Amino acid sequence: MSVFTLASFRKLFLFWAAKRSPRAAQVILRHRGIYVLPGRQGLAFLLLAGLLWLLGTNYQNNLILGLAFFLVSILLLSIIHAFKNLLGLTFVPAATHTAAFAETAVFSILLSSQYRSQHCAIQLLLDDAEPVQVDLKPGQTVQVTLGIKAQQRGWLPLPRITVKSYFPFGLIRAWAYVDLEHRALVFPQAIASSAPPLALGQGGEGQGYSLQSGDEFQGFQTYQPGSPLSHIAWKQYARGAGMHLKDYRAAQAQEYRLDWQQLRVRDPELGWSYLCYWVNHFAQGNHHFALMLPDQTIEMGQGEIHRIRALTALALAGGNATAASDR
Amino acid sequence: MTRQSLLWLFAVQSLVLAPHYFSVPGWIGLLWLGVCFWRWKIFRGAWNYPGKLAKTLIVLLATAGLVLSLGKGFSLIAMVSLLLVGSILKLLEIKTRKDFVLLLFISLLVLATQFIFFDDFLAAVYGIVCLTVIFAALLQLYQQADAQPFWLQLRTSGFMLVQAIPIMVLLFVAMPRLGAFWSMPVPESAKTGLSDSMSPGDISELSLSDELVFRATFVDKIPANEQLYWRSLVLSVFDGRRWSRDRWREQDLQSSLQPIAGWREQIDYRGDSIRYNIVAEPFAQRWLYVLGAAQVWSEELLLGRDLHLQARAPLDKRISYDVTATLDYGLDVTAEKNEKRFAPFLQLPVQGNPQTRQIAADWLRETGSVDALIEKLFAYYRSDFTYTLQPPLLGNNSVDEFLWQTRQGFCEHFASSFVFFMRSVGVPARVLVGYQGGELNRAENYLAIRQRDAHAWAEIWLQGRGWVSVDPTSAVAPQRIRSGIIESLSATERKLLSRPFGSSFELFKTLHQQWDALNFQWVRWVLNYDSQLQSGLLSQLLDDVSPWRVALLVLGVGAGSIALTFMLLFLRERRRYRPQGEHAAHTIYRQLCKKLKRAGFAPEASETPRQFLSRVIARWPAMALPLTPINDLFERLAYAEQDEVLAELKQSVRYLRLPRPPRLF
Numbered sequence: 008m009s010v011f012t013l014a015s016f017r018k019l020f021l022f023w024a025a026k027r028s029p030r031a032a033q034v035i036l037r038h039r040g041i042y043v044l045p046g047r048q049g050l051a052f053l054l055l056a057g058l059l060w061l062l063g064t065n066y067q068n069n070l071i072l073g074l075a076f077f078l079v080s081i082l083l084l085s086i087i088h089a090f091k092n093l094l095g096l097t098f099v100p101a102a103t104h105t106a107a108f109a110e111t112a113v114f115s116i117l118l119s120s121q122y123r124s125q126h127c128a129i130q131l132l133l134d135d136a137e138p139v140q141v142d143l144k145p146g147q148t149v150q151v152t153l154g155i156k157a158q159q160r161g162w163l164p165l166p167r168i169t170v171k172s173y174f175p176f177g178l179i180r181a182w183a184y185v186d187l188e189h190r191a192l193v194f195p196q197a198i199a200s201s202a203p204p205l206a207l208g209q210g211g212e213g214q215g216y217s218l219q220s221g222d223e224f225q226g227f228q229t230y231q232p233g234s235p236l237s238h239i240a241w242k243q244y245a246r247g248a249g250m251h252l253k254d255y256r257a258a259q260a261q262e263y264r265l266d267w268q269q270l271r272v273r274d275p276e277l278g279w280s281y282l283c284y285w286v287n288h289f290a291q292g293n294h295h296f297a298l299m300l301p302d303q304t305i306e307m308g309q310g311e312i313h314r315i316r317a318l319t320a321l322a323l324a325g326g327n328a329t330a331a332s333d334r
Numbered sequence: 335m336t337r338q339s340l341l342w343l344f345a346v347q348s349l350v351l352a353p354h355y356f357s358v359p360g361w362i363g364l365l366w367l368g369v370c371f372w373r374w375k376i377f378r379g380a381w382n383y384p385g386k387l388a389k390t391l392i393v394l395l396a397t398a399g400l401v402l403s404l405g406k407g408f409s410l411i412a413m414v415s416l417l418l419v420g421s422i423l424k425l426l427e428i429k430t431r432k433d434f435v436l437l438l439f440i441s442l443l444v445l446a447t448q449f450i451f452f453d454d455f456l457a458a459v460y461g462i463v464c465l466t467v468i469f470a471a472l473l474q475l476y477q478q479a480d481a482q483p484f485w486l487q488l489r490t491s492g493f494m495l496v497q498a499i500p501i502m503v504l505l506f507v508a509m510p511r512l513g514a515f516w517s518m519p520v521p522e523s524a525k526t527g528l529s530d531s532m533s534p535g536d537i538s539e540l541s542l543s544d545e546l547v548f549r550a551t552f553v554d555k556i557p558a559n560e561q562l563y564w565r566s567l568v569l570s571v572f573d574g575r576r577w578s579r580d581r582w583r584e585q586d587l588q589s590s591l592q593p594i595a596g597w598r599e600q601i602d603y604r605g606d607s608i609r610y611n612i613v614a615e616p617f618a619q620r621w622l623y624v625l626g627a628a629q630v631w632s633e634e635l636l637l638g639r640d641l642h643l644q645a646r647a648p649l650d651k652r653i654s655y656d657v658t659a660t661l662d663y664g665l666d667v668t669a670e671k672n673e674k675r676f677a678p679f680l681q682l683p684v685q686g687n688p689q690t691r692q693i694a695a696d697w698l699r700e701t702g703s704v705d706a707l708i709e710k711l712f713a714y715y716r717s718d719f720t721y722t723l724q725p726p727l728l729g730n731n732s733v734d735e736f737l738w739q740t741r742q743g744f745c746e747h748f749a750s751s752f753v754f755f756m757r758s759v760g761v762p763a764r765v766l767v768g769y770q771g772g773e774l775n776r777a778e779n780y781l782a783i784r785q786r787d788a789h790a791w792a793e794i795w796l797q798g799r800g801w802v803s804v805d806p807t808s809a810v811a812p813q814r815i816r817s818g819i820i821e822s823l824s825a826t827e828r829k830l831l832s833r834p835f836g837s838s839f840e841l842f843k844t845l846h847q848q849w850d851a852l853n854f855q856w857v858r859w860v861l862n863y864d865s866q867l868q869s870g871l872l873s874q875l876l877d878d879v880s881p882w883r884v885a886l887l888v889l890g891v892g893a894g895s896i897a898l899t900f901m902l903l904f905l906r907e908r909r910r911y912r913p914q915g916e917h918a919a920h921t922i923y924r925q926l927c928k929k930l931k932r933a934g935f936a937p938e939a940s941e942t943p944r945q946f947l948s949r950v951i952a953r954w955p956a957m958a959l960p961l962t963p964i965n966d967l968f969e970r971l972a973y974a975e976q977d978e979v980l981a982e983l984k985q986s987v988r989y990l991r992l993p994r995p996p997r998l999f
Binding site: 048051052055058059061062063064065066067068069070071072073074075076077078079080081083084086087088091094122127128142146147172173174175176177 | 453472497
């Protein structure tokens with residue numbers, strides 16, 4: 008019964024707190040959004056002060072009584088300092104990061120203070136993740152990265168951050184909720200399919216595609232300046248046979264044109280996953296590829312930036328992505 | 335557990351435990367050193383945490399040590415020792431941050447127990463030092479542990495403690511004081527003092543001590559030194575060598591609140607009354623100190639029929655009381671000599687001191703009156719007696735030997751012989767012990783009475799005059815009464831008295847008096863602040879002490895001071911931040927440009943410092959060596975907010991020496 012009331016009270020409080028600290032592009036902690044309560048250590052400390060008061064009263068010893076009052080006074084003062092430790096903290100979103108599905112999506116946040124004050128041992132928590140602790144010197148700006156597990160394709164909004172601090176003496180817990188407009192992009196889950204959905208006329212069904220890529224040795228080629236060192240046939244070079252390249256299938260950069268229309272699946276999500284797999288596959292094999300999607304086309308290209316562009320397009324393809332970004 | 339945390343813990347424990355070594359068995363200190371060493375080895379990875387077996391063994395050993403050195407009793411020392419041993423052994427177990435905090439909390443408890451043994455001003459100051467260190471140790475858990483030097487943490491912690499003082503004072507003043515809930519074991523006082531009997535040599539021994547007995551403040555003028563006879567005890571039973579209290583006949587004690595009846599009607603107060611306050615140091619007996627005949631005295635005290643004042647229970651803590659009294663009084667003036675109650679004051683051992691008895695009878699016959707007899711005895715004292723701290727030892731007939739053979743003695747010899755002499759001729763007489771005189775503290779105008787002021791004198795009852803005080807010492811050493819014991823002794827004997835600050839140096843004496851005055855104020859206003867003083871103070875502040883007014887005071891002043899503290903802290907930092915470094919960097923850059931201008935280089939308006947400096951270097955390669963680091967430092971200061979390079983940049987620009995400039999064209 009009591010657990011139920013406690014939980015519902017907590018829920019009610021969170022709802023109320025959320026209304027007080029709405030989502031914003033930049034969050035500055037003000038008195039409205041900072042909550043202060045004694046922590047477990049603070050309660051123990053209060054108990055200690057009570058014990059000393061009892062001791063002092065029993066001995067009629069004013070110094071012990073004074074010590075007890077001092078402890079109470081320090082507890083009260085800690086409230087001010089705990090509150091001030093969070094006051095004026097400014098949260099600004101920094102660069103947007105991308106994340107592979109089921110890995111950690113990272114959010115960079117710039118943390119600074121509005122005032123010329125020091126902020127110590129500030130803990131940032133996302134849900135149940137390990138807290139990240141930061142110290143801010145006067146005038147300093149610190150970049151903090153928080154991570155959560157990416158579980159859905161598309162824009163992942165930054166959940167509400169709990170900002171917590173036990174400064175100065177660990178007696179008082181000051182905390183606040185920061186709802187920052189910040190997001191990370193989550194790529195679709197890569198699911199392997201038997202063959203890449205290649206555009207008609209370019210690959211299609213007639214032209215078989217070998218899945219074993221990359222490392223199959225084919226023969227030798229004469230050396231071209233700029234070829235990767237790992238492809239040089241050093242053994243042959245050592246024998247004095249001149250500079251040759253070991254020819255791997257992957258080394259011959261082929262061009263592939265991935266087309267969403269060639270996907271033979273009902274579920275579009277599964278389709279994006281297949282495409283994601285092939286994009287990664289071709290990029291890994293150092294192939295040129297293009298990607299044709301319902302709303303855009305990624306032209307033929309190669310390299311990491313090209314891969315990211317393609318995956319971004321896949322992450323945002325279809326209506327789902329926008330739906331996911333609105334909470 | 336970081337290295338820093340561990341060092342803080344060592345510091346806290348060494349400070350908090352130190353005062354206890356005065357009272358607890360010494361091996362606890364060794365135990366602490368051993369445990370510290372072990373803990374340090376654990377930290378270095380050399381040794382392991384104690385296992386279950388080792389732990390049990392250590393605890394058993396420590397318990398055995400406690401039982402062996404303190405016995406099985408439930409004394410205060412035993413309890414404190416147990417606490418200390420527990421907190422020391424806990425050090426071996428410290429692993430997590432939680433343990434660390436727990437040990438600091440225990441240290442606060444240990445700090446509190448030291449106040450049971452020491453409560454003077456110095457102890458309070460020491461306590462604040464300990465608190466600062468304890469809270470600095472807590473603070474470093476929540477700060478950039480690596481960068482902060484320890485003194486900076488001490489400063490921050492001290493700063494916070496200072497902010498806590500107003501509310502602490504408020505709570506101290508206004509929180510209701512309650513009586514003790516249950517009795518606690520009290521520290522055994524090893525103090526010296528008057529005992530309830532007196533043998534030859536007792537008081538001279540006491541005189542060697544410098545220990546404070548009580549302090550007296552007078553509402554008006556302080557009476558002359560020769561009037562300051564602080565009565566403590568009246569001794570009337572003599573066994574030939576030792577004077578002791580008559581426990582059976584002293585029971586007629588009266589409180590100030592009782593109506594004046596019975597023997598109190600026999601007190602005849604004459605002259606102006608004086609009012610004084612006495613703050614008596616704790617002492618394991620119940621008798622107190624009173625000057626003159628008390629008319630009104632603090633209600634918790636009792637006045638005896640012989641005008642001595644006593645507490646209801648032994649003084650295990652400091653006590654403050656007020657007395658109104660007259661110095662001139664008559665006691666039992668109208669009584670008749672043959673009354674039964676004078677019999678105890680005529681008691682003498684059946685045998686012993688025959689010579690004194692004989693001579694007393696002879697002298698009374700010669701002189702014919704008691705007054706003349708006293709005069710003759712005093713003249714005899716004056717003739718060839720010596721007042722000395724080191725009299726020869728006396729045998730069984732102590733009075734005879736003193737009066738007719740050795741003729742050297744301290745006040746107890748004179749008082750004892752005088753009373754014996756009087757009793758043997760049928761004059762009721764008794765020995766009074768207490769203190770005489772006192773040191774005037776010029777800083778605060780009070781008297782400090784120390785053990786060395788201990789004194790014994792006599793009282794005799796005369797028909798029609800009642801009890802009269804007589805001090806035979808005044809006959810042989812009048813300066814003892816007029817200006818204190820130090821003046822009355824020979825130079826060699828003075829050296830026997832313990833005096834922490836040689837009063838030969840006026841400066842030391844003044845400093846000592848100032849220090850004593852400070853301690854007295856501390857005792858009066860802080861240590862003796864009780865519910866009575868509290869209600870007095872609060873009624874002055876609020877003119878009516880009702881609970882809601884006090885609550886309002888606490889809430890109002892408390893909230894006010896918290897708000898004020900917050901405002902002050904906040905306003906200090908309210909100014910919006912402008913990087914200091916950037917500003918300073920540009921100032922220094924301008925200085926650099928000035929220097930370079932002398933060599934013929936001036937920055938273009940559009941040139942950044944980097945561009946300008948590289949232009950200089952391109953034209954004048956010799957300058958690459960000093961200018962490249964300057965440029966680097968400048969950029970770190972101005973753009974990377976690395977304020978710490980400011981000093982270095984300043985130095986390098988100031989000491990930049992320009993060699994001969996190159997020919998430019």
